[in-house]
Amino acid sequence: MSGPWDGLGVEAVLLDADDTLYDTRTAMHRAGAAAAQALWPDADPDRLARAGVRFRDDPEGHFAAYTRGEIEFDEMRRARLAELAAWLDRRPEGDWWDAFEDAYEPAFLATLEAFEDVRPAVAALRAAGLAVGVLTNSSGDYTRAKLAAARLEDLFDVVCSRDTLGFGKPDVRAFHEASRRLGAPPARTLYVGDEVSTDPLGAADAGLPAAWLVRDGEPDERGLRLVEARKVPVVRSLAEIPDLLVGDAVRFGPGERAR
Ligand SMILES: [Mg+2]
Numbered sequence: 530m531s532g533p534w535d536g537l538g539v540e541a542v543l544l545d546a547d548d549t550l551y552d553t554r555t556a557m558h559r560a561g562a563a564a565a566q567a568l569w570p571d572a573d574p575d576r577l578a579r580a581g582v583r584f585r586d587d588p589e590g591h592f593a594a595y596t597r598g599e600i601e602f603d604e605m606r607r608a609r610l611a612e613l614a615a616w617l618d619r620r621p622e623g624d625w626w627d628a629f630e631d632a633y634e635p636a637f638l639a640t641l642e643a644f645e646d647v648r649p650a651v652a653a654l655r656a657a658g659l660a661v662g663v664l665t666n667s668s669g670d671y672t673r674a675k676l677a678a679a680r681l682e683d684l685f686d687v688v689c690s691r692d693t694l695g696f697g698k699p700d701v702r703a704f705h706e707a708s709r710r711l712g713a714p715p716a717r718t719l720y721v722g723d724e725v726s727t728d729p730l731g732a733a734d735a736g737l738p739a740a741w742l743v744r745d746g747e748p749d750e751r752g753l754r755l756v757e758a759r760k761v762p763v764v765r766s767l768a769e770i771p772d773l774l775v776g777d778a779v780r781f782g783p784g785e786r787a788r
Contacts, residue, residue, distance in 0.1 A: 539738065539774055541713035542654050543689075543704075544767075545722030546665035546672055549742055551643045551679040557585040560637035565617060567632040568625060572617040584613050595666075596697035596727075602668040643679035644744070650767035651684050657771065662687035664707040664720070666697040666727065687711050698722075699731025708737065721770060725752035733759040740764045740773065 547553035561581025565572065576583075587593075589612050595605035610629055614621045651661050662685050665672050669690040676682040689707040691697035698704065708718040720739045722728025725748075732739035739761045741748065748756075748763050756763065762773060 538717050539659065539713075539719045540717045541660040541662065541708065541711040541719070542770065543662050543664045543707055543711065543718055543720045543732075543737075544685075545698075545720075545724070545728050545742075546663050546675065547667060548723045548744070549644075549721065549728075549767075550647050550663070550681060551641050551675060553641065553675070554585060556637050556640040556642075558582055559640045560633045561585065561613075563636040564629050564633035565613065568629050569614070569617055569619045572619055576617055580613060580617065583616055584609060588612065592666075596691055598691075598696060602671070602692060638674060638678040641675060641678045643681050644767070646767040647681060648684070650770055653771040654774075657774070659774075660686045660711045660713065662689065662707060662711045664689045664698065664703065664722075666691045669693045698727045699734070701731075701735040704732050704735035704737055719770070719774065721764070721767065725749075725756065729756055729761045730759070733761050740770065742767070 544550060558581035561584035562578060563581075565580035565584075566577050569577070587609055589608065591600065591605045591608040591612070594600050595602060600608070607626055610626065611621060614625070654661050663672070663676075665688075667675070667690060669688070669692055672688055672690050673682070676684075676688070687707070687710045689703070689710060691703070694703055694706050696702045704718075704720065705715050708715045711718060715736045716738070718737050720728065720732035720737045721742055722732070723742045723744065725741055729739040729741040733756075739759075741752070741756050741761055741763045743763050743765060753763070764770065764773065
């Protein structure tokens with residue numbers, strides 16, 4: 530490769546999916562509330578209004594258990610739903626799981642929107658000759674559905690998910706295998722994502738240059754200290770990524786080497 534990209538030698542870019550490519554948080558909030566309302570219309574109205582937030586917050590940590598490979602995707606979803614039912618003081622009965630999914634999924638996918646910066650940023654990266662892929666801890670099937678709902682399904686060279694890789698972020702192997710599938714060494718694959726531990730810190734500790742995407746509000750203090758210690762920049766939009774790749778490798782730092 531020649532030109533301004535030589536500074537870092539980046540050959541590929543890996544992007545997180547949820548809340549990096551599309552607004553999963555908003556879609557989960559709306560769909561969770563709609564599905565809880567459809568399933569349990571006589572539950573406490575204040576809690577029903579917050580049901581999507583509760584569902585996404587996942588206070589029992591089932592998604593984390595799924596990313597560690599301890600449970601499968603469907604099991605994770607059911608456990609989160611059971612927690613939500615208990616919080617609403619409802620007892621799951623009959624085909625409650627199917628009924629929730631029937632209400633939740635169409636609402637979620639209909640609400641899910643790509644962030645406006647995704648397509649132009651990927652186009653700029655491609656124009657510079659870089660491969661661009663996705664690394665997500667969601668499932669492969671679900672990620673395909675989400676990419677299609679957000680009209681981004683044509684955009685990426687590679688889509689890597691926790692279930693298809695066999696391990697999830699921040700496992701070093703997830704970053705290394707995704708880089709391999711993109712055709713670039715980890716040290717030449719830039720990683721960008723929004724969850725500080727899972728995304729930029731995980732990537733940096735796996736030896737990838739990384740950036741922390743903070744779309745809304747201010748980055749939390751602890752996260753900021755940790756990324757600064759690894760020379761990982763905070764970006765507010767994917768539009769910053771092509772510019773950041775121009776020039777000085779020091780801006781990304783080498784990351785700590787994989788252990
Ligand atoms: Mg994310």
